[in-house]
Amino acid sequence: MTDTTAPSLASLAVPECHIRETGLLPEHVTAFRRQGVLAVRGLLSPAELESVQEAATGLIDDAWRTRSMHDTIWTLEPHEPDAAPVRIEYVMDKSPVMARLAGHPLLLRAMETLVGPNFIPTWDSMVFKTTAGAPRLAWHRDGQMYSDAVAVTGGGRVIDVGIYLDHAPEDNCVWAIPQSNYWEDEQVTETADRLNATEWDATGAVPAVMRPGDALLHNILTLHGAPAVVGKQRRVVYYEYRPGEVERQLGPHVPEYVGLKQQVLRACLEQRAASGEHQDEEPFEYRPVEQYRLWDESPAISGLRFPHGEYWRW
Amino acid sequence: MTDTTAPSLASLAVPECHIRETGLLPEHVTAFRRQGVLAVRGLLSPAELESVQEAATGLIDDAWRTRSMHDTIWTLEPHEPDAAPVRIEYVMDKSPVMARLAGHPLLLRAMETLVGPNFIPTWDSMVFKTTAGAPRLAWHRDGQMYSDAVAVTGGGRVIDVGIYLDHAPEDNCVWAIPQSNYWEDEQVTETADRLNATEWDATGAVPAVMRPGDALLHNILTLHGAPAVVGKQRRVVYYEYRPGEVERQLGPHVPEYVGLKQQVLRACLEQRAASGEHQDEEPFEYRPVEQYRLWDESPAISGLRFPHGEYWRW
Numbered sequence: 077m078t079d080t081t082a083p084s085l086a087s088l089a090v091p092e093c094h095i096r097e098t099g100l101l102p103e104h105v106t107a108f109r110r111q112g113v114l115a116v117r118g119l120l121s122p123a124e125l126e127s128v129q130e131a132a133t134g135l136i137d138d139a140w141r142t143r144s145m146h147d148t149i150w151t152l153e154p155h156e157p158d159a160a161p162v163r164i165e166y167v168m169d170k171s172p173v174m175a176r177l178a179g180h181p182l183l184l185r186a187m188e189t190l191v192g193p194n195f196i197p198t199w200d201s202m203v204f205k206t207t208a209g210a211p212r213l214a215w216h217r218d219g220q221m222y223s224d225a226v227a228v229t230g231g232g233r234v235i236d237v238g239i240y241l242d243h244a245p246e247d248n249c250v251w252a253i254p255q256s257n258y259w260e261d262e263q264v265t266e267t268a269d270r271l272n273a274t275e276w277d278a279t280g281a282v283p284a285v286m287r288p289g290d291a292l293l294h295n296i297l298t299l300h301g302a303p304a305v306v307g308k309q310r311r312v313v314y315y316e317y318r319p320g321e322v323e324r325q326l327g328p329h330v331p332e333y334v335g336l337k338q339q340v341l342r343a344c345l346e347q348r349a350a351s352g353e354h355q356d357e358e359p360f361e362y363r364p365v366e367q368y369r370l371w372d373e374s375p376a377i378s379g380l381r382f383p384h385g386e387y388w389r390w
Numbered sequence: 391m392t393d394t395t396a397p398s399l400a401s402l403a404v405p406e407c408h409i410r411e412t413g414l415l416p417e418h419v420t421a422f423r424r425q426g427v428l429a430v431r432g433l434l435s436p437a438e439l440e441s442v443q444e445a446a447t448g449l450i451d452d453a454w455r456t457r458s459m460h461d462t463i464w465t466l467e468p469h470e471p472d473a474a475p476v477r478i479e480y481v482m483d484k485s486p487v488m489a490r491l492a493g494h495p496l497l498l499r500a501m502e503t504l505v506g507p508n509f510i511p512t513w514d515s516m517v518f519k520t521t522a523g524a525p526r527l528a529w530h531r532d533g534q535m536y537s538d539a540v541a542v543t544g545g546g547r548v549i550d551v552g553i554y555l556d557h558a559p560e561d562n563c564v565w566a567i568p569q570s571n572y573w574e575d576e577q578v579t580e581t582a583d584r585l586n587a588t589e590w591d592a593t594g595a596v597p598a599v600m601r602p603g604d605a606l607l608h609n610i611l612t613l614h615g616a617p618a619v620v621g622k623q624r625r626v627v628y629y630e631y632r633p634g635e636v637e638r639q640l641g642p643h644v645p646e647y648v649g650l651k652q653q654v655l656r657a658c659l660e661q662r663a664a665s666g667e668h669q670d671e672e673p674f675e676y677r678p679v680e681q682y683r684l685w686d687e688s689p690a691i692s693g694l695r696f697p698h699g700e701y702w703r704w
Contacts, residue, residue, distance in 0.1 A: 099416070193424040258635055321541055363424070366569055
């Protein structure tokens, strides 16, 4: 049998889904599982994008003003003159706009299709580059928490969603190595070490060029990195999702975390439904299986912030 | 938040996909993952159905004639007067029609969407009830091979496809317990023991009524069973599929099995393409990721029969 199906370079570009035109189709599901990345174009409406941008600016301004390290990562100690904030954790709890964003029906329908009906939100944060600049993001996988990780989630059931609030052109975007989500540990380590040995080497990688309002989905096992930049603003809201059954059986959080984060998701849906801004959309209906409707078994929540360290299994 | 999303009885029926009308849609993917079963209506064209029925009859006639136990399971020792054959293994190797059936493009596209791009065929067999009758199929899960099985495949990445060659009405069909694919071992054992304590108890289960040419997909973790029948013929071809990355990391077969069964799949596709009977369809193109294109690394195959026992990992 002549092999006519070897992947061409073009087939290794970041696959795209214009979600408002087609929804997430089976070919997008397979493309994401195969390549480990998927660009979802135009996820946010112009109005919601503007509202999230404004909320993001508020959170970043707060960080500069307070110079606090609470839930905030800085390039240097905050009091040092060149220090800049680069990441804020638990943004759903800090901003009602971010909470409502976490109830976005197109986003959640895509997660239901890709992660499964029992999906839960896990990490939520904002990563940003201010005009003060940001260092290179070294080549890495996001999580290596499971033994036999490729068997458990090589196919893409643990997903990091980056919602872009600013342009990410080729010189200031994430680069990813397609299909590295299926690599064995050894190949990941060897490749990351080799690429990270010089300031910026993107051999074998493709750029994820993004526009404001787009979302980049990546499998947490996909090897990715980004070059250092100076003088450019780029803000990305990151929401991560995992299957409830994987979280409950394998962690990384304690089993009770599942029901608590389901309450968070339901609260976000409730807040979105109650706001006047999203009346024209069909809300997402969260329907995990009977066995994974765990919100009532957990104590009622009073906020949306569940620090990972307090719920860590190990 | 008022809970308006508790599942109704109707929502627990076997979900359906009319595959020639709609293809497999994201809602079918989620319904299968949620319920653990999916009825794919009208998978086979009338012509192919007829051809597979004829091949099936030939294989069953062979069993009766030879009274051989080679790859064949009988209700009693074959020489006993009331003995009847009920199952034949490795049907792809025994019949070119069954091999071509295994190259069916709609079937394989559905498997690519549900199992992932690196899917491989594992088991292939025919299970049948002759007019000599067949005993009850006790309530069971097909496989309990993985620790943390619900995390690994509760969401439905290991799939058994039953292609029906005869009617399976309510009194002679498989019954399944929706969502039991997410149950913990303890609940599975307790429920199976309770239901199996009497001759036929289908409490909590739904019937999978099937027509000739339909296919029933079930998650191997879904609890299912069937009542005893007398005097009715019912033939089902079973093809099972697993993700290559799960097979290679976790078994149950040795890692080399992946490349061998990819060669089997490619041979089936080649045979289907070469036959004059399927010229009007778009063939399935098998495109696993680079890391899982393993057919060239394995010795070339001379047949389609790879006995599980010879490739078992443990």
